[in-house]
Amino acid sequence: MINFWLIRHLWLFLAVAEERNFSRAAKRLGMSQPPLTEQIQALESSLRVQLFIRSRRGAQLTAAGAAILPAVKKFAEQLERLELAVLEAVAGQAGMLTIGAITPAMIDLLPPLIDRFKRDHPLITVSVKEIDSVDAVPALEAGDIDMAFARLEGNLGKHISSLPLAEDRLAVALPTHHAFAHEEAIDLSALSDQAFVMASRDVSPVYFDYLVGKCQASGFSPRVIHQVRSVASQVAFVSCGQGVALIPQTMNKLAPANVVIRPLSPEVKVVTTAMVWHSERANPLVQAMVSQVQEG
Template identity: 60%
Template sequence: MTATIDFRLIRQLWMFLAVAEESHFGRAAKRLGISQPPLTEQIKVLEKALNLTLFERSRRGTVLSPAGAAILPAVRQFAGQVERLEQVVREVAAGQSGVLRIGAINAAMLETVPSILTRLKERHPKLTVYIQEIDSAEAVPALEAGNLDLAFARIEGEVGPAIATLPLTEDRLAVALPADHALAALPRVRLQSLADEPLVMSSRKVSPVYFDMLTAVCRSHGFAPRILHEVRSVVSQIAYVGCGQGVALVPASMSKLAPGNVVVRPIKERIMVVTAALAWNRNRYHPVIETVLGQLTRGLHTP
């Protein structure tokens, strides 16, 4: 079964997006480098093809109809994918040797990814790298679907037969506290002393393995954590602590992100947590990732 690409539809969707963002046919036409009459005609053709009214026109200007507003997010996503495709094609045509799509959690983008990318660029100067921020829970589905080639996330243990993982960095568990908290004066804080404290935790939806590990550690020290907030990143945890919304278990290296009203103290018990692991789909062939992964694993801990 074969299919053909409807380039006319792609062009009409670009036009729809321009009118939606400009809220004015004249400005949209100028942005697209065409005159207004053909733009208006093409939008009418698109509306007829979709059997939808996409815009409502009034004295106040052009506004999206409910149907137009409903399809706008998908059209924006599609336009972004087309732009990425065009960029990849241009770079390949210009002699680039490969493209690598990387997803990374916020903490890994701050701590782990920059130095690894430096090494990759030294070994593969023509490699084009695209990075997007992800949650740990998004890593495996994105790798399985082929939307990412590599993921840097908090991943431990078995995550599926197709996904391979390699722990990259670990750090000592610490607690972020308001600077005026009684425990902030201590050089180290016993985990059990947090039993009655409201906790700001990294959401289980974001990183289920990390969440379950921290919960299990608390229970092994005699208490069930009192979780007041679940947030999406370590940066958010520290921000919530700074706003007086509790205390947070974070990697000790995150002390560099703490503002003046937050202190980070190591947990007295030596508890190590994986802050980033590398994950990839071993069942998906990628001509670049095979070489990159081999060099990365060999040189990962080389000074």
């Protein structure tokens, strides 16, 4: 039996946890503060644990509250997906495809694919959520998303299939005063003594390891002094004199006046976006998207 009482109270807990203030949470929920406080206290009594420490500064999570917050957030996301699916079903929609995508794919690659898919499947709802590349495979395995568009390549697991969609030539971002700034192209081995600003391994481990492997194949291990979460951040750190960065060449549009982008020679290609899905889960919508992409 569904415990609707618990569902409502977990929803209230999440609002207070995110706002860190009972008054703001009550306003967000469209209710007065005293009933909210009472219901949180009822939840704490039911769970037999204190979830918040109340003070003049607001409401801070206890260790127990912080421990259950990730699970409650995931539960809330699943409830929202369920609610949307029910509403679409009532409205006569035929299904929903949930896509996880990295930000660059959401900007350039994904919009035309979704437009074409929805033209061919007008009764399908496409839901997009932002993810990091490192989250793609775990989210697919957990069933949180149906497919991913991320910076991934190679062997991703026994039941994970991938199709490269976009690749680019690897380049190096340099300060304009750098000794190599006036070169037309740069040999990767020439960067052996440089300090590197790299895309974080926490965000995209496959991409990070690929770049490190390329450096090692050129005779050196890169001296990484900063790991950041985006290409834009890499370029920004180079602009601040924090080192050099290996980035896709088409990202030269991000370069400010004091940064130059030079291609590597010999040429090195990198996959910037791949379509990834769980091959063991029968999902006709996923197969329809894969077929659309393969057909061009």
